[in-house]
Amino acid sequence: MQHFATYLLGLFSLLFTFGGTAQVFEFNQFGPGSGFPSDGAYAIAEDELGRLYVGSEGGGLVRFDGFDFEIWDHTTELTSDTVRSLFFDSSNQLFIGTDHRGLWKMQHDQFERVDTAYDVSGAQIRAFAEFDEQLWVGTKGEGLFRVSEDSGLVHINELDESNVRCLLVDGQQQFWIGTDHGLYNQSNGNYILRSEEELQDRILALFEDNQGRVWVGHQNGLSVIENGAIVQVVPEVISHSRIRAIEQDEQGHFWIGTRIGAFEFHEESGEVTVFGTQNGLSNDRIRDIHRDRSGSLWFATYFGGICQLTGQSAAHYTLAHGFPETSVVSLVSFGDSLLFFNSIDGDLYQWKRGDQVQKMLPPIADEGVQATLAKIEANQPSFATLKDNQEVLIHEAWQDIYRFNTFTKDATVLNYVGNEKTTAFVTEDFFEINGDRLTDIDLACGELTDIAINDSLCFVGSSCGLFAFAIAESGNVIIPKRAGILPIEGSEELKIIDIEIDSNDNVWMATERQGIFRYGGKVKHYSDRYLSDLRVSSLHLDPLENLWVVTRAGIDFIELDPTQEFVLNHESYGNEEGIDGQINDVIFDFLEPNTVWLATTQGLIRFDPEGAFINEEAPxxxxxxxxxxxxxxxxxxxxxxxxxxxxxxxxxxxxxxxxxxxxxxxxxxxxxxxxxxxxxxxxxxxxxxxxxxxxxxxxxxxxxxxxxxxxxxxxxxxxxxxxxxxxxxxxxxxxxxNPLFIAVMAIGLFLAVYGFVQYRLRRLRRANERLERTVLERTEEVRQEKEKSEALLLNILPKDTAEELKEKGYAETKDYDGASVLFSDLKGFTSLSEKITADELVGLLDEAFKSFDRLCDEFGVEKIKTIGDAYMCATGIPREDPLHAENLVRFAFGMLESMKKLNQRNREKGLPECDIRIGIHSGPLIAGVVGERKFAYDIWGDTVNTAARMESSGEPARINISASTFELVKEHFNCESRGKIQAKNKGELEMYFVVDEKK
The missing domain is CATH 2.60.40.10 (Immunoglobulins)
Known part of the structure; x- marks a missing residue:
């Protein structure tokens, strides 16, 4: 084992240096092939409309509107092909410094040479500044000038310098002059040379940053002046370059133009990146840098025309620009600047920012070999690779190399994680923690996909959900004794691709096509609308524990609130932001929290979402x-x-x-x-x-x-x-x-129309009068007929019933709980008809009934009908009346009085007399209209029949009432009891004669 380790260590100690490794942004290049008239450019300025003006070498003055170039050269009024310097004064007038052709100004596309008594045709006009409400001009060969309205260029003899290369008026209204022999301040007409040795160099560029510091670019480096003193903020890599241009971008980063390229300097991190032909610029020699109103950076180059940088979101590290690999598989960062990455071939590299990329492992080209980078312990990188069924673990010191595990069959290590007491890895078929192994059969799952651990829990993602296991104090997993380990409830249908654990022990899950889920006691789904594509390959938590989700369309950022329950913001980044290729891994920058490093199939990408130039200036x-x-x-x-x-x-x-x-x-x-x-x-x-x-x-x-x-x-x-x-x-x-013409025509037309209208109006008035008379006559006739018909209807029916009949076309039958009915007839009427003529008989009856009708109106009695000599009426209908009985008795007394008067008149006329017999009964009845033609308002019920019996059982000139009527009127009338009287079909009924009304 020791010999094996020594052999490997010898291989790993081989270092491969890749010179010129650099990031690359997307630059737009404009040269002779794209409309720009020259390879060389000296100066860049911008007018109030946002159009770009470029002073070129050999191509004259160039204006660019974003689409087309407009050129003024020696064939135009400008008469010069070389423009060294450009300046817009406070009135937006453009001043043009030429090479041996004098000073010009341009306004409204018209050129005018600045008149001067001093011959500057042999000088190069290099710089401009506006100070003390005057324009100042610096030249190479003739010194410093001031532009006077009266005499043009006025030479400044007090400055004993023939070569003035740059001018600056800062925010404190200090006037700085850069010359071949050092940096001057102008104060009250005195020109004071700075005493610092490094500032007594050839001064080539002056710039004021957003903090009010003055940056001085000179022949041998770059100096920064703050509050009058030089401050050390410039890194060593820039300090000895020949500085021609200085600019600050929207992020506050500095861009330094030199003969060997443009340096991008991040003052906060100290990181410096060199841009040249190898990573985007059209030429390494930079003469001027200008930030336009949209935020884009423009570079004037010696041999490459002009270049435009429109954003710094995605910096690419590719094989084409000196980076050692085309496809990067995984990334791990340690400390502030140490970055490890490995390629698709299994090669491992170490890269410290500002240093060279070092190759740490030889290629592992065997088929089926897989590699995974992981951070096992604090600040200790490890490299896990599988070869010949063995996994090798290599620590940061590159000395401890040992065999971690031996597999029983070939396997692909999908993830490799660990901490001080636990190391774990997962393959498609099993996972191990400190040697304890569980397979897909134990989990009853088709495929395992990822593993994540913390101090007490282990989570395993799979194609059939999320599994959770407790970790013992020793670091080993606690395997449940029960058979059939089940996934977490709510995750059974999820095909999990990747998992992460946050600081609150929540588990974040990326699924195959179901979006993003979180488990923190229960499974919660986050809306798919936050994702640019549902085909998710991985997810990652940044230092602020916001989500970065890798999809087939790029990468999505999801900002969460502190509770991680709600989405505050979300953005998607893809090809338009410079992210191309498949994203294999993601890590986050320790020095710049907003920066994300992406391992892709197209190399390494350093992505800063805030690096996009947000153009807040309207066009x-x-x-x-x-x-x-x-x-x-x-x-x-x-x-x-x-x-x-x-x-x-x-x-x-x-x-x-x-x-x-x-x-x-x-x-x-x-x-x-x-x-x-x-x-x-x-x-x-x-x-x-x-x-x-x-x-x-x-x-x-x-x-x-x-x-x-x-x-x-x-x-x-x-x-x-x-x-x-x-x-x-x-x-x-x-x-x-025209108003006058219209007025005259209007008056004439008015008079003509007025005469015609008046004629027509007279005829119309007469016709209308005739028509109105006819209408009034016809209306009156209609009104009279209507009144007649309504009066006739009211004679037949009660008013309410008549109104109901007119409105509805029918009248509803109504029940009345209390009403009084009166029947009367004329005694001996039949025998009377034999004694007088028919006319006299009808006249007698008509006069009697008319007097009764008038009494009906007086006492509120409703006449029902007459049958021969019988007169029938009632009270309490059609409107209910609590005094119906009293009113009907008074009406009966009126009938008796009317008959007395009628008999008196008959006696005077020699006509026979007749008496009336009256009967009244009170009780419930029914009233309504019957018939379809010749309507009749009638009443029905036992009350009506009983009232008829009261009449037939009465006596002439007497009012016979029933017991029910007596009860209603006894308080108001004196009555005489008749006892019980036999009535037809009614048996014996209690009856009373009404004598008179009580006083």
Whole structure:
């Protein structure tokens, strides 16, 4: 065994050094093959709209809008092919420093040479600054100048330096001048050279960071000045380089441009990465670095044109850029910067940041060999590999090599975990903890997939759920004595791919196609909407115990609340963020908690979700043309003043020039193809019109009026212009819409119409009057007929019953608990008819009944009907009345009085007299309407029959009442008892004569 270990140790001690190993970001390169006119670029600036200006070597001044390059060279007004420096002053005027062609300024795409009495045609204009409300110019060969409005360039004789290479005015309004012999401060017209030896070098770059520190790049390194003193923040790897450019990205990292590439410096961690042709840049020699308003970084290079870096989310370490492996299987990190990884071939590598990658094991190319990296003890990496049915465990010291276990058959180690007292691994068919083995048969499960342990529990994931085992104090698993070990309740249907244990002993489970689950006493499912793909291959917990889930589509981040019950946020990262290839393993950076390391089939990826440049600056927008009837127009013929893009300030057009097309543009250098525009013509439209992939919008046949064309744009990160671009347009009215013309025409038309209308109105009034008279006459006739019909109906039926009959078409029969019925007839009426004529007889009867009808109205009595000389009426119907008996008795006295008067008149006329006999009974009855034609309101019941017997058993001129009526009226009337009288079909009935009313 010792010889075997010595042999292996000799192999493992072989170190393989890979020079130039570096990360690579995605750079966009622009050179002669992509429209940029030159291989060399000197300076980069950006205007207020977000367009990029580049000073090139041999290609003149170049402007880039994200799609096209516009060039001004010696064939244009600029007259120069080499532009050394660029500067936008506070009024957004561009100053252009050329090589031996003087100083120029550019405004509205027009060039003007800055007049000067001092000849600078032999100098290179290298730098600009705006100080004390004046422009300062640094040159190589002629020194420092100030731009005067009166005399142009004024030479600064007080600075005895001919080569001024860079200028800076910091946030404290200190003026810094970098020369070939050191760094100067200007104060009250005095130029003071810094005394530090390292600052008396050739100064090539000046930059102020977001903390107000001044970074000084010089011939032999980089210095940082804070509060007037040099501070040591620059790592050794940069300190002796020739620094030409300095910039700070959105994350606060510094980018240093040198002759050997661009250094990315993370001040917090001290990590430095060099970018050159081997990992993304088009050329190693950097002349300028500029961060644009979108956050993108631009690099001006010596021989590679310009490069753009739009994000730093995914840094790639690949074989093409010096990394030793194309496919990385697993990762383990120890300490602050030690990283171990192994390849698909079984090779193990150690990598310390800032150092070389070292190969720790020779290739293990035997078929079926599998390897797994694991962290067994604190800060002790281990490498588990299976060969010839043996597993080998190697500790960090690379000295203790021993055979860990011998298998009875070939197996694939799926995971290998451990702590100070327990080591465990799992294969598809079994798992072992400190030598104790359980197989898939013991678990009655088809396939085991993963294992996780803590101090007291062991969890095993499988294709049929999650199994849990207790771990004894010794570190060995406690195997249940009962037969048939069952999975945890609620997990039986889960096909588990990967498991993790958090600090609260919750078990997180990634399933084959069912999403993410958590077990913490019971199984809980997290919604699938947090996953970009349900085909999950693994899950991982970061230091804050948020979830990172690897799927076929990339990796998903799930941020949980402190209780881990609720999802606070979730993001998905894939190809668009630079994550390509299949993800095999994930670890988290100790120094930068937001950084994730991914082992993939396309190499190693260092992924920082916050590394994406979030472009919070809305796109710059400009209205650069207005066309009439789709044709370009020379607006100067309209005799209007023009704005800076050659458009009328106040565009006023005749009514027939109302077919307008507005041409516009937007600028966002990070992702110009994703710009979205919206426009509207205020005064004509309320809603915004969405425009994609077009930079023009047409409004045909705009009606006369005052309008404002409004335009806004959104960048790829969703930020819109807060204030839209506005342009006023007025369409004149035609002469026939002139107010005076309209007024005259309106008056004439009014008079003509008025005369005609008045004529028509007179005729119409007369016709209406005739019609109204006719209508009134017909209406009155209808009203009278209606009143007659209603009066006739009321004579036949009670009012309520009549209303019910008109409304419904029928009247319902009603029961009454208490009512009084009166029957009367004329004594000797039959014999009387023999003594007088028929007319006299009918007249006598009519006069008697009319007097009774009037009494009905007076006493509220409802007349029921007359039959011959009989008169029948009732009270208490159709409306119930508690005084029905009293009222009917009073009505009976009225009938007697009426008959006395009638007999008196008959005596005077010589006509015979007749007496009336009256009978009243009180009790329940039924009332209603019978018949379909010639309606009749009638009453029924024993009360009616008894009332008839009261009448027939009475005497002339007397009121005969029953006992029930007597009980109701005895308090108000004097009555005379008749005793019991025999009544037809009724037997003996108690009867009373009403004498008079009590006083």
């Amino acid at each position: 710059g927008i400009v209205l650069d043309g207005i066309r009439l009837n789709y044709e370009s127009v020379d607006w100067s013929v309209y005799d209007l003043s023009m704005n800076k893009v050659g458009l009328p300030v106040d565009l006023t057009l005749p009514y027939d020039a109302n077919h307008l097309s507005f041409d516009f543009d937007g600028f966002d250098l990070s992702q110009p193809e994703d710009l979205i525009f919206q426009c509207r013509l205020e005064g004509l439209e309320e809603e915004w019109v969405d425009l994609q992939e077009v930079r023009s919008h047409t409004y045909p046949q705009i009606p006369p009026g005052d309008y404002t064309f409004q335009l806004r744009a959104r960048n790829s990160d969703g930020f819109w212009n807060e204030e839209p671009l506005s342009y006023a347009v007025k369409i004149k009215q035609p002469f026939w819409m």
